[in-house]
Amino acid sequence: MYILYIHQYFASRKGRTGTRSYEFGRFLVEKGHRVTMITSGLANPEFPVPEGRRCVERDVDGIRVVSVAGGYNDPHLGTALTGWRRMLRFYEFARAASKVARELDRPDVVFATHTPLTVGLAGISASRHFGVPFVFEVRDLWPEALVNVGALGNPMAIWWLRRMARKIYRRADHIVALSPGMKEGVVRAGVAPSRVTLIPNASDLDLFRPDLDGRAARERLGLGKRFAAVYFGAMGLANGLEYVIEAARILAERKQDHIVLVLQGGGGKRDELVTMAKRRGLQNVVFGELVPKEEVPAIVAGCDVCLTIARPGKDPTWSPNKLFDSLAAGKPVLINIGGWLGEMIARNACGRFVAPDRPVALADALVELSQNPVLCEQMGRNARTLAERDFDRNLLAARLEHVLAQVVTEKNTP
Secondary structure, three states: OEEEEEOOOOOOOOOOOOOHHHHHHHHHHHOOOEEEEEEEOOOOOOOOOOOOOOEEEEEEOOEEEEEEOOOOOOHHHHOOOOHHHHHHHHHHHHHHHHHHHOOOOOOOEEEEEOOOOOHHHHHHHHHHHHOOOEEEEEOOOOOHHHHHOOOOOOHHHHHHHHHHHHHHHHHOOEEEEOOHHHHHHHHHOOOOHHHEEEOOOOEOOOOOOOOOOOHHHHHHHOOOOOEEEEEEEEOOHHHOOHHHHHHHHHHHHOOOOOEEEEEEEEOOOHHHHHHHHHHOOOOOEEEEOOOOHHHHHHHHHOOOEEEEOOOOOOOOOOOOHHHHHHHHOOOOEEEOOOHHHHHHHHHOOOEEEOOOOOHHHHHHHHHHHHOOHHHHHHHHHHHHHHHHHHOEHHHHHHHHHHHHHHHHHHHHOO
16 A cells, blocks of 8 residues: 555654654555655754755655645644644644645555644545545544643634534544544544544553663663652643642652652743742752653653653543553553543553542652552553553554555445
8 A cells, every 4th residue: 555644743763752653654664555754844853844945855764754844843842832823833734734745646545643633634635636545543532632621712713623523534434543532532523433443552662661771861860769750741731740740749748758750851831840840949850851752761761650640631531652651661650640541550550540630649659659669560560561462563553554454445446
């Protein structure tokens, strides 16, 4: 097959965000398929578009990457923009991607991955132009996910996004959903269950491993012999990391100086979080800089547990990359998100669910684990076992390959 893959935030392991599309694209290429990836080349340190150019082509491990002058590539940048400015940039990418797509060779299938939702418009455009099937990947339910965390409240904008989502779902020949709740949300919007396939986020088992040496990263962060809990990823409104700062304050108040919290990454709320920690005089919070994903595993290896944190109200259908990478690393996970993820962590005994509106619950869990290394080790082993059994990247990529091949076959069958 020749697959036209559209992802505004595409990044390889040298980038600073999730690599699902890179890993899936690389898998498809290794299986003998041709893959062209359209992504944004603005605010893109990996695949930039020079000023005055409309697009630039590169080869990335066999994937033909076409970066276009529209939108922005770094999702951390988006966390610092207002909602309307972000939406305008989203439309900018969709328009640019649609125009460039029409100039490429005719693919067998168009595959567009959300977020943002507007990428589906580019997918529809390319699919119509070439007369080929269109598969849409839902990584978050919009507008519900934005409304739940307080990022969107305008009734007209909510109506517009809901209308857009239904249009994209209706036009897609098939939909890939990243969680059971997302699949249910798509079905509630009027899509037949037979047209929706669940392919959750995956664990990069070769990149994040329990046997990595994290001593250098630990020393660089100044963690000493303290019990370290790490959050890695975006620091935006939806991530609700004030929760972690408050838990740190509680630990400091209790004189639990043997515990340190590491916030590794960047985003629109980072400076505010740094200021918050300084005002409280917290010596038990360490901020790490945003680094390429290929450098994150060593940082995780240098810590004892991983945090998956979101603002209260975050849609429990969420499927964050960081959790699956934490499982691959063989680390216990402390998660304040209910629904399928919280239940999965509890059911597999690989961490603790902590109440999203009670930072004291996070503080209590950290004290418990810091005092029980045997429990920590067992939870870590359980985490890796879960990653290998249910979230192996190659198994899930093969599921996507099957979906794409199936829609192509159905489209070409009289």
